[in-house]
Amino acid sequence: MACLKKRGTTYYAQYYVGKKQRRVSLKTDSYQVARAKLREIENRLAQGDDNPLPTKTPIADLLQAYAEHVRTHKTPKSAQADVYYLREMFGPVCDALKITSRTPSAKARKRKPKPGQDRRVRPPVVEAAFVEAITTADLSEFIDAKVRRTGIAPKTANRYREITCRMFNWATETGRIRLPQDKNPAAAVPRYKERAPEIRFLTLPQIDEQLHALRFKPQLQAMVATLIYAGLRREELLWLTMEDMDFRRGTSGGHGLIRIRAKTIGSRSWQPKTKRNRAVPISRALREHLDRYTPPASDHGWYFPSPYGTWWDPDNFSADLRDANKDAGLPWTCLDFRHTFGSQLAQNGVSLYKIATLLGNSPEICRRHYAALVPELISSEIDFGSPTACDQLLVI
Template sequence: MAYLKKRGNFWSIKYRDENNVLQTKALNTDSEQIAKGKLGDFEKLGPAAIIKTGGLSGAAGVPAATKTPLETAVQGFVEHIKTHLNSENGVKNVSVLRSIFGELCPGLEFARVGSRKYVDQNRPLLSAVHLQDLTTAKVQDYLQKILQVKDKNGRVLRGYVGKKTRNRYRETLHLFFEYALTPGRYSMSGENPVKKIKYLKLDKLEVRFLKIAAINKQLACLAEYPLLQVMVAVYIFAGLRRDEALWLTHDDIDLERGLIDVHGKTIDRKHWEPKNGENRQVRINTRLRSYLEQYKPASSEHGWFFPNPAGGRWDRDAFSEHLRKVNLEKLQFPELKANPALEMAVAIYLYSTLDWCDIVALTNKDVDLQKKVIRAKKKYTWNIPINDKLLPFIEAYCAFGDEDAPLIKDSKGNAWEEDDLDDELHKVYREKEVDWSCDEYRHTYGTQLAINNVSTRKIAMLMGNSEEIVIKHYAKFTPKDIPDNLDF
């Protein structure tokens, strides 16, 4: 008779062999449910099923009879994420799983049969008969095959996805195996096969900053949004971090002395401090003063200098999203006229309620100009009205053809991966010098001060950074023999 024994954190099977000698075989699991399942398998298959490694026979130590078909496990995961994730994240993960496994199970099948012919048939898939056959080596080989290799000019020599998308695939596979390893779900033990596969470090980006012409263009495009315009002016001309500006109150702006006071505070029982806990004062330069003097903050309960529409303090992510959308429409969108497909994608994003994951999934058939609707498929099919702002772009877009073809095609005529579309858009924005965020605004302050030959020690003091960081980022921009000048 065999029975389970736990030693430390791990379970093993105790049994007597044909000579009535007590034997112990490690199960290499700390899960009692998995251990009980293996004990049942052992009792059915007998001692002959034990191999030298101490596991049960079959790949990865699992009896062949208890292996799980890969399509069963993937279908289970698809149903799991549709139940436990919101619709947007669910759609994203299902799309990634389809890219990895193909139409392996019903949950990964295309809604329209015609969409299949737009899938690159040469693109590798991660395949196996059983879930337990997917080893670390097999997953690593797959991720390596799909990764793009580029020459020094950025031309793709082979592969299918960039580093960012490859990391997304790794993340999704990690979630899949975490789901599969849940005790009692499948006969699978050991650690997550993806755990040892590292994230790829994305290509290091140099410090990006706005030149004078770009500063003027950025601020001019925000003229219809006075609060955003002044906030961006503060980020650019005072070098504040995002949260530092969001926590400013009326008392922190001293136009008479020409100073912005960045300091820790407790408001409405919430405490905040600048990074590193260091308070500082930043001089208001001539250009920033002109914006601050014209700005009339809306009233708010706690005297916020930049209140949100409800009169409270901006949530950092809500503010970034608001700024990003305004910049997208006013600064970046006009630069896409030379690329109709990208212009169409951004127009749909700006002038409808669809997210990027919905947009890349659209086919020509989903656009009904006669009824002026876009049919978006999530859990259900929704008719999204085509409003007067969006209609001219759709009417001018000449990509209509096969009704099952992707509405927004990449350079090969295939549907975009969401991350790759994002990368392509940012590539265009950077070429046009309109791809800015709070990080670049702050870098602009440090860089322009360095160009004006302000000492690294003074820049560090004004920015609330260490001098080492300032030297690393900005010292290379410092010319020689020019007096300090804080205006630009």
């Protein structure tokens, strides 16, 4: 079906497609490598593939198509994150990866470099004439350089690998490219060993201190109380409307429910991070704070509107909370409040499955975050062996 030909020191594959003879360079002078490539060509020909050799796709074309794909199938925030990682890896080689605004945000201007990070030195991007020419070594060297020069965390380093791996998988599954030996180069990139997550949460006295510090800001106090006692994500809090707050006394033991659900308000749509609606019971402590809070007038019935009566931008809310806590000398953030909810439940003996359901997380994530808080409470429950009984059996 196919055979090797040698011209000078270079091997060629000769085969037929129908009655037409084709001869292509295998670009190697090694007989073993040439035989391996020839077997790949024969396998593809046996499957009825008239073009058994790897494709040659410009990197810009594939990145443009993939960026448009993720923006169509992912939320704007998630798609923006993927595009950022691709731009860092390959550079702004297409319109979809170009930065539309060159003015850095105030948050970016104030951000301090991480330990070991040198902003003056940028790691090189992954360069290749075609997508199919990108190797595992190219991707691994880029990620290693990123870790050395900018001090990114292992989790971030693995994120580069995961996004690139998904891009190659999508391109091959849709038939846009054919990789050499059908091997995804990103799949073989070594993963960095991620550290155990460092969970920061408030103790009961710290919760009282935090809420007391906001006593002169009633809306901000009610928002922080909701984050602490209901474990909501920041955007889940800011997307609450009057209809999402169910204060019926007969609901959930008499205190009510907070409904986290997808919605479209005006021209803006939103859905929970996990794409699943859920309801969180309102505790007695939270109900006391919400009973003292009166939602101000807003344009679309927001339960926690911005100072201008509109939807509160998450970054602006975090900045306001950070300023208020800075005045009080407190370091807590929205994520700390969410972890407080999960940590306090874990310490109270609530199962990790129930905590995951209330938080809208997977049980595995809750296990990584909160399992370490449980053993101290169940140490007495694992003592099921009786030394006395064992001694009696030995005597018998």
